Amino acid sequence: MPPDVQQVPAATVARLPLYLRCLEELEQTKVETVSSSRLAELAGVNAAKLRKDLSHLGSYGTRGVGYQVAHLMRSIRFELGLDEQSPVIVIGLGNLGQALVNHAGFGDRGFPIVAVFDIDPNKIGRRVEGVDTAVEHLDNLETVVAAHEARTAIITTPVGAAQSATDRVVAAGITSVLNFAPTVVQVPEGVALRQVDLALELQILSYYQPRPETSPEHGARDENLRAAR
Numbered sequence: 376m377p378p379d380v381q382q383v384p385a386a387t388v389a390r391l392p393l394y395l396r397c398l399e400e401l402e403q404t405k406v407e408t409v410s411s412s413r414l415a416e417l418a419g420v421n422a423a424k425l426r427k428d429l430s431h432l433g434s435y436g437t438r439g440v441g442y443q444v445a446h447l448m449r450s451i452r453f454e455l456g457l458d459e460q461s462p463v464i465v466i467g468l469g470n471l472g473q474a475l476v477n478h479a480g481f482g483d484r485g486f487p488i489v490a491v492f493d494i495d496p497n498k499i500g501r502r503v504e505g506v507d508t509a510v511e512h513l514d515n516l517e518t519v520v521a522a523h524e525a526r527t528a529i530i531t532t533p534v535g536a537a538q539s540a541t542d543r544v545v546a547a548g549i550t551s552v553l554n555f556a557p558t559v560v561q562v563p564e565g566v567a568l569r570q571v572d573l574a575l576e577l578q579i580l581s582y583y584q585p586r587p588e589t590s591p592e593h594g595a596r597d598e599n600l601r602a603a604r
């Protein structure tokens with residue numbers, strides 16, 4: 376993105392897909408307009424925050440009417456770059472990789488999985504439901520990425536292979552990486568990275584679990600729980 380283009384704050388970008396999903400649900404029930412407070416309620420965020428988020432898109436809604444659902448969906452889709460299909464590759468066909476590949480929800484949302492890579496000879500050549508081509512050896516990465524013009528990679532290798540797999544996909548031209556391996560990987564500037572560590576998410580939830588003891592720290596934790604919502 377050129378430096379003079381005003382960037383939408385990262386926290387806002389992270390909430391836009393949530394608003395989009397709520398709007399899609401409203402559209403399915405033939406709702407044409409929605410107030411900021413109703414949309415905020417559906418998304419589970421504060422209404423002032425939602426209005427601020429949408430103002431970054433130039434969407435302010437109409438007093439007494441709210442937002443036009445179809446128009447707001449178009450604005451969010453445009454802002455997120457969801458107008459075109461974006462082919463995705465998956466590296467590592469273990470249990471998690473397999474589950475993600477089988478999940479139909481990505482293709483439906485514009486992210487078809489076009490290829491899966493592994494290094495295990497027992498997995499190369501295997502057909503996987505949800506992907507048109509057989510599992511490829513990592514050695515074919517560059518050719519396949521170029522053929523599909525893939526820009527996004529999902530990493531589901533073991534921890535020890537995650538950084539080298541990331542380096543390799545980036546060298547092949549991938550510019551967005553979604554890392555599911557439970558380790559922090561590094562990417563060069565210009566490459567977008569999201570890390571999903573499921574055990575880490577459970578550890579965060581654990582902090583908010585009710586615990587038997589009552590102490591001043593637990594009071595503070597309850598406050599944080601309210602603030603985290």
Ligand code: ATP
Pocket residue numbers: 466467468469470471472492493494495498513531532533534536540
């Ligand atoms: P999961 O952690 O997804 O449940 P698993 O326990 O079945 O998987 P892992 O050992 O985590 O298997 O490995 C995931 C997959 O990643 C395996 O199919 C393995 O062959 C593959 N893999 C390992 N190293 C690499 C690599 N460098 N590049 C691509 N794939 C790899």
